[in-house]
Amino acid sequence: GENVEQHPSTLSVQEGDSAVIKCTYSDSASNYFPWYKQELGKRPQLIIDIRSNVGEKKDQRIAVTLNKTAKHFSLHITETQPEDSAVYFCAAKREYGNKLVFGAGTILRVKS
Amino acid sequence: ETGVTQTPRHLVMGMTNKKSLKCEQHLGHNAMYWYKQSAKKPLELMFVYNFKEQTENNSVPSRFSPECPNSSHLFLHLHTLQPEDSALYLCASSQGPRIKLKEGYTFGSGTRLTVV
Numbered sequence: 001g002e003n004v005e006q007h008p009s010t011l012s013v014q015e016g017d018s019a020v021i022k023c024t025y026s027d028s029a030s031n032y033f034p035w036y037k038q039e040l041g042k043r044p045q046l047i048i049d050i051r052s053n054v055g056e057k058k059d060q061r062i063a064v065t066l067n068k069t070a071k072h073f074s075l076h077i078t079e080t081q082p083e084d085s086a087v088y089f090c091a092a093k094r095e096y097g098n099k100l101v102f103g104a105g106t107i108l109r110v111k112s
Numbered sequence: 113e114t115g116v117t118q119t120p121r122h123l124v125m126g127m128t129n130k131k132s133l134k135c136e137q138h139l140g141h142n143a144m145y146w147y148k149q150s151a152k153k154p155l156e157l158m159f160v161y162n163f164k165e166q167t168e169n170n171s172v173p174s175r176f177s178p179e180c181p182n183s184s185h186l187f188l189h190l191h192t193l194q195p196e197d198s199a200l201y202l203c204a205s206s207q208g209p210r211i212k213l214k215e216g217y218t219f220g221s222g223t224r225l226t227v228v
Contacts, residue, residue: 004154034216043116043202044155046216089155096209098143098168100217102155 002027004092006103013080015112023090023103024072030092033066033073034100038087047088048075080110115139118203118220125193126228133188133223135203142208144186145217146178149200161186162209193227200224 003026013019025033034049048064050057050073056065061080066073077084090103116137125131137144146158160168161180175197177189186203204217211217 006154009152032211034211036216043219043221045219046214049211049213049216051213091155093211098160098162098209099157099170100145100211101157104152104154 002030002092002099002101004090004101004103006090006106008106009104010107010109012109012111015080015082015110017080019075019077019080019084019108019110021075021088021090021106021108022072023074023092024070025092025101026071027092027094027101028071029094029097030071031095032093033064034091034093035062035064035075036089036091036102038089038105040086044089077108080108082110082112084108085110116203116205116218116220118201118223120223121221122224122226124226124228125190127193127195129193130189130191132190133201133203133225135186135188135220137184137186137203137205137218137220139205139218140207141205141218142183143206144180144183145204145206146186146188147202147204147219149202149222155202158188167209190225193225195227198225198227 006023031052036044038044063076087105093100148156159178179187200222202222203220
């Protein structure tokens with residue numbers, strides 16, 4: 001079945017540094033790749049998403065890159081701030097499929 | 113408020129109890145989902161409903177029984193659960209199977225379930 005692997009499981013960075021989280025997916029028909037942020041005790045919230053017809057998308061300090069050939073995509077956060085501390089989930093889905101499959105999550109800690 | 117409301121927020125139940133989780137969305141979405149979130153595991157898709165019809169059952173044990181009376185409401189009926197079913201149960205909704213960029217799924221705050 002579909003599978004999404006996410007690494008690392010935990011990531012600690014100094015405030016102001018960059019953070020990179022990587023995911024690989026198994027279903028070659030996947031073409032929608034969102035990233036969610038879940039703060040402690042709160043619901044997951046969409047922070048950025050991309051379709052496979054583009055290789056990169058940027059929104060202020062966050063960016064996502066996609067390599068469809070290798071079936072992996074990454075989240076990049078620049079100039080990290082303490083409020084970026086949270087659990088980040090990647091996910092993958094087919095265009096009209098019903099299954100949004102999530103990675104296991106990355107706990108990001110930004111130290112001030 | 114994000115538009116997806118789940119009740120109760122917390123639930124403690126015995127293994128012989130029967131209880132129900134409720135989800136309601138006010139976003140005009142046509143698809144609703146149940147996910148299970150356990151510690152150190154990926155969000156696990158349980159059920160998908162499109163236009164009130166169940167379109168996905170991800171091999172969920174029959175002690176979990178979903179119900180979708182209309183596009184705005186989703187229930188998860190629970191009976192004879194096991195302690196390993198303790199988890200955060202998240203409801204989500206979307207416009208439809210095809211996700212619009214920058215919209216994604218809208219999640220509820222979840223029900224923290226403890227089975228004793």
